Amino acid sequence: MAAKTIAVLRTGVANLASVLAGLRRAGADARVMDDVRAVEETDRLVLPGVGSFEAAMTQLRSRGLVEPLAQRIRAGRPTLAICLGMQLLGSGSEESPNVAGLNVFRERATRFDPCVRVPQLGWNLIATDSTSRFIRPGCAYFANSYRFTGAPVGWQPAWSDHGGRFVAALERGCVLACQFHPELSGAWGVALLRRWLVASEAEVVGC
Amino acid sequence: MLIRRVIPCLDCRDGRVVKGVKFAELREVGSPVECAGTYEAQGADEIVLLDVSATPQGREHHLETVRDVRDVLSIPLTVGGGVRSVENARVLLEAGADKVAVNTAAVDDPSLIDELAGRFGCQCTVLAVDAARNHDRDWCVVVQSGRKRTGLDAVAWCREGVQRGAGEILLTSWDRDGTRSGYDLQLLAAVSRAVTVPLIASGGASCPEHLLEALQAGADAVLAASIFHEAEYTVADVKNCLARSGIEVRR
Numbered sequence: 001m002a003a004k005t006i007a008v009l010r011t012g013v014a015n016l017a018s019v020l021a022g023l024r025r026a027g028a029d030a031r032v033m034d035d036v037r038a039v040e041e042t043d044r045l046v047l048p049g050v051g052s053f054e055a056a057m058t059q060l061r062s063r064g065l066v067e068p069l070a071q072r073i074r075a076g077r078p079t080l081a082i083c084l085g086m087q088l089l090g091s092g093s094e095e096s097p098n099v100a101g102l103n104v105f106r107e108r109a110t111r112f113d114p115c116v117r118v119p120q121l122g123w124n125l126i127a128t129d130s131t132s133r134f135i136r137p138g139c140a141y142f143a144n145s146y147r148f149t150g151a152p153v154g155w156q157p158a159w160s161d162h163g164g165r166f167v168a169a170l171e172r173g174c175v176l177a178c179q180f181h182p183e184l185s186g187a188w189g190v191a192l193l194r195r196w197l198v199a200s201e202a203e204v205v206g207c
Numbered sequence: 208m209l210i211r212r213v214i215p216c217l218d219c220r221d222g223r224v225v226k227g228v229k230f231a232e233l234r235e236v237g238s239p240v241e242c243a244g245t246y247e248a249q250g251a252d253e254i255v256l257l258d259v260s261a262t263p264q265g266r267e268h269h270l271e272t273v274r275d276v277r278d279v280l281s282i283p284l285t286v287g288g289g290v291r292s293v294e295n296a297r298v299l300l301e302a303g304a305d306k307v308a309v310n311t312a313a314v315d316d317p318s319l320i321d322e323l324a325g326r327f328g329c330q331c332t333v334l335a336v337d338a339a340r341n342h343d344r345d346w347c348v349v350v351q352s353g354r355k356r357t358g359l360d361a362v363a364w365c366r367e368g369v370q371r372g373a374g375e376i377l378l379t380s381w382d383r384d385g386t387r388s389g390y391d392l393q394l395l396a397a398v399s400r401a402v403t404v405p406l407i408a409s410g411g412a413s414c415p416e417h418l419l420e421a422l423q424a425g426a427d428a429v430l431a432a433s434i435f436h437e438a439e440y441t442v443a444d445v446k447n448c449l450a451r452s453g454i455e456v457r458r
Contacts, residue, residue, distance in 0.1 A: 015300065015303075015304075015305050015331075016301070017303035017304075018277065018284075018303060018305055021277050021278055021280075021281075021303065025281060050327065050328055050330070051326075051327060052328060114403065117403065117405045117427060119329055119374045119375075119404065119405075121330060121374060121375055121404075121405045122209045122211075122212050122252070122427065122428065123210040123212065123252055123457045124208070125208070125210070139210065139457045141252075141282065141283055143283075143305070143306075144330065145329065145330065145374075161208060162208070162209060181283075183281070184281065184282055184305060185281070185282075186281050186282050187281070190281055
């Protein structure tokens with residue numbers, strides 16, 4: 001597969017049209033794929049996610065994608081996880097207490113404090129430090145009810161606040177996980193997608 | 208802290224943006240793609256696209272409109288108007304909507320809200336409520352583009368919608384819509400207190416100060432159509448006004 005091609009994994013229910021349009025705007029040739037080959041062979045993979053934690057994990061499990069995905073991300077292969085896609089990387093979620101996640105790290109998603117509007121629907125400020133490779137300070141669009149409050153060891157976090165600090169994004173090598181929707185975050189989001197596309201393409205070519 | 212949103216609304220009929228008073232007397236404003244692109248460039252935080260077509264052909268146009276707008280838009284897109292089933296919603300989401308708004312069909316069968324939230328998540332499910340005042344005391348829900356008054360109390364209906372899984376309320380004052388006399392602030396305050404999800408104010412804005420008042424009354428986002436369509440104010444003008452009054456906006 002050409003290095004420029006991006007596979008967007010179908011996770012059942014997701015705003016695929018928005019993700020595809022966003023990647024196209026950032027200069028990528030993105031296609032929807034849904035089998036284990038996409039996960040194992042594609043150089044660059046996008047894991048979108050909208051809907052419930054349980055529905056998404058059930059979809060992944062029924063297609064035998066759980067282990068291949070976890071392995072791919074542990075190996076640091078270029079992967080972009082969006083919204084629920086990021087939460088799936090953890091061990092589980094308060095949303096579906098008896099369902100295991102991909103277990104790439106041990107963090108578990110919990111629901112926002114009831115003192116704020118839930119779901120968090122709208123734009124929020126992103127704070128990061130200068131060591132972030134992809135994320136810059138700015139405003140990102142969120143649509144979530146659950147979030148990580150702590151960052152796993154070995155991952156570079158970016159933070160936001162909605163009734164308390166939460167993880168807005170995690171980076172490790174060319175794995176980028178965003179709680180927000182870069183494809184819906186205006187020019188700031190397009191620029192972020194472009195940075196990830198450029199860096200991950202360089203990494204793939206370098207291999 | 209979540210930033211308050213300014214949302215231009217595109218009422219579309221047969222693939223064109225229209226504007227009317229009290230949901231009637233429609234007149235053309237322009238192309239949805241051009242309007243959406245212009246408003247995003249001005250700093251819009253989201254676009255709402257409502258289908259006000261009355262015919263099946265109009266519905267087909269609407270799907271094309273959603274696809275075309277999605278291609279140019281890098282901010283969220285909420286689509287509504289005539290959504291009667293999970294299947295209607297699925298088609299709109301596949302075409303590029305990020306959220307789907309239901310109105311009359313949810314009043315006819317409230318379990319539609321549960322089904323949409325169950326299938327697509329509450330963050331995709333917007334309950335649009337058109338409310339009309341009853342003798343200055345409270346508000347009832349009106350449906351079918353304002354043609355029919357129901358016996359439903361608007362505040363109680365919003366609360367029920369949230370319990371059933373609506374992730375956002377788009378609240379339009381039928382009395383104020385198109386009148387340019389400002390949002391119904393009492394209605395906004397009552398619903399804001401009653402629900403835990405974000406609240407979008409709609410109906411009646413004619414100047415940036417009206418949008419400011421709505422946010423101060425408890426809305427999380429403000430929706431307006433004619434003030435932007437008539438080019439009286441840009442989205443940036445509105446945000447400048449909000450920022451001067453100490454409200455944080457995205458720029």
